[in-house]
Amino acid sequence: LAGECGHIRLAPFGPAGFGKAGSFEGFCSGGGLAQLAAIRVREQLQRGIPVEWCPTAADLCAVTAKTVADAADGGDDLAIAIYRECGEWLGRGLAVLVDLLNPELIVIGSIFARSEALLRPAMEETLRGEALPAAAERCRIVPAQLGEKIGDYAALSLAMGEY
Secondary structure (H helix, E strand, C coil), X not given: CCCCHHHCECCCCCCEECCEXXXXXXXXXXXXXXXXXXXXXXXXXHCCCCCCCCCXXXXXXXXXXXXXXXXXXXXXXXXXXXXXXXXXXXXXXXXXXXXXXXXXXXXXXXXHHHHHHHHHHHHHHHHHHHCCHHHHHHCEEEECCCHHHHHHHHHHHHHCCCC
């Protein structure tokens, strides 16, 4: 499991990735974003504030990162705030990697490849505030070019014995 940066704990509490609450994966994966959305929606509903894209607590288990992205793209303030929070955690986690490894390039797939426009502003702002300036300045962060096809290519590579 060496090199699995998703297991770095960024906070003592938060969405869980692979059973580890508050982890990088927990805050910054699609499943983690859905968990974060459930937390934020529940807070709103408990205050009596309606959430159009999740009207009742019974609907929380159906919320996905795509549900939130669609609402954010439609201008929903809560959904935009959830993506901003995810972007901030992404920036914090990347700052750890930038300070530790000083990479020239970080390629991110999954939710970043799908929702870059929603995540990048908060991610960049937080990364600039958290990482060593010289290291952050030299590191480019880009979405994976294979996007959703990465699993297909991995399966084909395994089947062909090219791993």
